Amino acid sequence: MSVLPGFLVGALALQIRGDLDxxxxxVAAGVTVFFLAGAFGASWGGRLADHIGALRxxxxxxxxxxxxxxxxxxxxxxxxxxxxxxxxGVANSVTQPAINLFVAEQIPAExxxxxxxxxxxxxxxxxxxxxxALPVLALPLGWRATLALCALAPLAVGLALPRxxxxxxxxxxxxxxxxxxxxLTALGATLATAGPSALGAYLVASAVDVGIGEGTAGxxxxxxxxxxxxxxxxxxARADRRRDYGLAVVVVLLGAGSAGFALMASDTxxxxxxGALVAFTLGWGWPxxxxxxxxxxNRETPGSASGVSQTGIYVGAALGPAAFGALSAGAGxxxxxxxxxxxxxxxxxxxxxxxxxxxxxxxxxxxx
Numbered sequence: 001m002s003v004l005p006g007f008l009v010g011a012l013a014l015q016i017r018g019d020l021d022x023x024x025x026x027v028a029a030g031v032t033v034f035f036l037a038g039a040f041g042a043s044w045g046g047r048l049a050d051h052i053g054a055l056r057x058x059x060x061x062x063x064x065x066x067x068x069x070x071x072x073x074x075x076x077x078x079x080x081x082x083x084x085x086x087x088x089g090v091a092n093s094v095t096q097p098a099i100n101l102f103v104a105e106q107i108p109a110e111x112x113x114x115x116x117x118x119x120x121x122x123x124x125x126x127x128x129x130x131x132x133a134l135p136v137l138a139l140p141l142g143w144r145a146t147l148a149l150c151a152l153a154p155l156a157v158g159l160a161l162p163r164x165x166x167x168x169x170x171x172x173x174x175x176x177x178x179x180x181x182x183x184l185t186a187l188g189a190t191l192a193t194a195g196p197s198a199l200g201a202y203l204v205a206s207a208v209d210v211g212i213g214e215g216t217a218g219x220x221x222x223x224x225x226x227x228x229x230x231x232x233x234x235x236x237a238r239a240d241r242r243r244d245y246g247l248a249v250v251v252v253l254l255g256a257g258s259a260g261f262a263l264m265a266s267d268t269x270x271x272x273x274x275g276a277l278v279a280f281t282l283g284w285g286w287p288x289x290x291x292x293x294x295x296x297x298n299r300e301t302p303g304s305a306s307g308v309s310q311t312g313i314y315v316g317a318a319l320g321p322a323a324f325g326a327l328s329a330g331a332g333x334x335x336x337x338x339x340x341x342x343x344x345x346x347x348x349x350x351x352x353x354x355x356x357x358x359x360x361x362x363x364x365x366x367x368x
Contacts, residue, residue, distance in 0.1 A: 006030070007200045041090040041093035058095055061098070069148075069150055100302055124280070128229065188312070193317045231282070258342070
């Protein structure tokens with residue numbers, strides 16, 4: 001629910017464009033605004049979650065998300081819509097590390113792969129909802145009514161979260177300077193998130209450009225998101241069975257996912273659809289394993305550490321649609337998807353280096 005506003009704007013970009021009389025690239029920039037605001041708040045948000053507790057942080061922020069969506073339904077102009085998306089983005093930047101902290105504290109270690117897989121299934125679930133919202137709500141009712149109705153979902157979640165916080169030990173990092181391994185992980189996350197965030201913002205518009213109907217494109221987005229959701233949960237369960245909490249599988253997924261983005265550069269409908277499914281399933285099936293690896297190597301301060309890595313994710317999620325929009329406007333969607341393929345492949349290399357650095361740090365601690 002906390003990530004829903006960013007993806008709804010991407011799915012409804014064509015309708016918002018017509019109502020506010022702006023270009024579709026301008027509307028899709030709202031995804032950049034949402035995640036860029038999150039990039040500024042993620043590191044601080046992780047420390048806040050470590051300090052006040054996961055449930056308290058989650059509940060407050062998801063209610064802010066509901067209010068932002070409801071207000072966005074009344075936005076008279078694009079700048080006002082962007083301002084509300086920025087508020088929702090900051091709320092999401094606190095919610096994400098708070099949920100990571102909740103999983104780390106409340107779920108047994110041998111089940112945390114499944115826990116993070118379920119947690120990260122929230123993002124494709126948000127895209128699934130956004131994709132279905134286009135043909136089911138937006139086409140008959142309009143984008144404003146769609147945002148207002150979707151605001152009820154985070155409101156319900158915020159009200160349903162338990163208010164008994166239980167015992168929470170406030171964690172404060174001894175040093176705010178992240179390790180080299182964590183910085184590499186954040187950089188890899190930036191590159192890895194660029195392509196998937198462009199998927200959320202431009203899949204529908206790009207599919208229409210290839211020759212797929214708008215409603216069918218929304219259904220394609222929903223189907224691909226469902227596959228990504230299933231991949232995240234199943235890979236998390238696999239990590240628990242094998243006690244494999246490193247970045248190796250993440251690297252493999254990103255390498256394979258880059259091929260999906262490359263296929264989306266085709267102007268053939270069949271290849272485009274296949275590429276979208278591969279890009280979603282493999283190129284965006286890694287976040288659960290990624291967060292598990294970050295938390296597992298930073299057990300002392302999981303919220304703060306995942307706040308740093310989440311900053312990288314938000315930077316990539318902000319820059320990905322912006323770069324894609326600039327490239328597609330100047331050189332076409334095919335060139336833009338090829339650029340996303342290269343970024344995804346590069347992320348695999350950076351995260352491979354991060355995994356090696358994490359292994360060296362663990363070996364050094366063991367020797368001591």
